[in-house]
Amino acid sequence: MPRLGHAVALIDPGPRAIRAVVVDFDGTICPHDVSEEILREFAPPEWWDIDLSFQRGEIGSRQCLIEQAALLTHGEDELLAFALTTYAIDPTFAPFARWTRGRDIELVVASDGLGFYIEPMLRRAGVEAVTVLTNDVALRLGDEPRFAFPNAHPACIGCGTCKMRIVLGCRERSGPVAFVGEGHTDRYGALYADLVFAKKHLVDICRADRVPFRPWETFDDVRSALESLEALPGPVAPDRCPGWFTPVGGAL
Numbered sequence: 001m002p003r004l005g006h007a008v009a010l011i012d013p014g015p016r017a018i019r020a021v022v023v024d025f026d027g028t029i030c031p032h033d034v035s036e037e038i039l040r041e042f043a044p045p046e047w048w049d050i051d052l053s054f055q056r057g058e059i060g061s062r063q064c065l066i067e068q069a070a071l072l073t074h075g076e077d078e079l080l081a082f083a084l085t086t087y088a089i090d091p092t093f094a095p096f097a098r099w100t101r102g103r104d105i106e107l108v109v110a111s112d113g114l115g116f117y118i119e120p121m122l123r124r125a126g127v128e129a130v131t132v133l134t135n136d137v138a139l140r141l142g143d144e145p146r147f148a149f150p151n152a153h154p155a156c157i158g159c160g161t162c163k164m165r166i167v168l169g170c171r172e173r174s175g176p177v178a179f180v181g182e183g184h185t186d187r188y189g190a191l192y193a194d195l196v197f198a199k200k201h202l203v204d205i206c207r208a209d210r211v212p213f214r215p216w217e218t219f220d221d222v223r224s225a226l227e228s229l230e231a232l233p234g235p236v237a238p239d240r241c242p243g244w245f246t247p248v249g250g251a252l
């Protein structure tokens with residue numbers, strides 16, 4: 001009899017095959033990149049030059065965030081009010097979060113942006129009890145910004161929030177991981193996930209990295225793909241993350 005149970009699990013993995021979903025926030029849960037929109041509205045135009053340095057690979061996302069946040073002279077309250085009154089999350093995310101909870105699938109929001117607006121925006125949309133892993137950026141009127149990186153890699157200083165580590169942690173705790181994203185920092189999560197949902201920049205990045213991916217537009221697409229899943233591509237998982245950067249020059 002135990003053999004029968006094993007056989008059923010093999011031929012019918014269904015939505016239970018994925019045990020955790022890691023989701024980017026800016027441009028993914030929220031269709032707009034709220035960090036970029038805050039910079040566009042409140043920072044001088046140099047913020048974009050810094051962003052281009054990051055996109056060209058000259059600086060990591062952590063350095064990019066530190067330099068861009070230093071251009072913001074407004075207090076966090078004003079920036080948060082701007083985010084909450086101007087942008088909303090994708091309406092399909094709240095039902096998706098309930099669906100994952102109903103199936104005991106771990107759901108983690110992983111963001112390498114300014115971060116402070118994520119939980120308030122999720123709360124306002126009725127999304128509760130979702131783990132949010134992001135940078136800790138404190139912006140105070142008339143004061144230097146302060147940073148903490150509680151979700152960084154212990155050795156690498158490339159990213160502020162290490163999406164590779166988040167994906168690997170989810171797999172260790174829960175099992176196979178799906179990653180949902182759209183942008184440059186999502187590359188490092190997508191490379192280590194068992195299944196990738198990509199749109200916008202992440203499509204070209206996955207093609208260049210030979211990461212199999214499924215296109216998506218809304219979280220209804222992600223949900224129906226997970227419900228009809230028959231096989232997992234598995235992670236590409238290079239030995240060294242291409243975003244790897246250490247203060248002594250990059251050796252592991």
Ligand SMILES: [Mg+2]
Pocket residue numbers: 024025026027028033182183
């Ligand atoms: Mg993004």
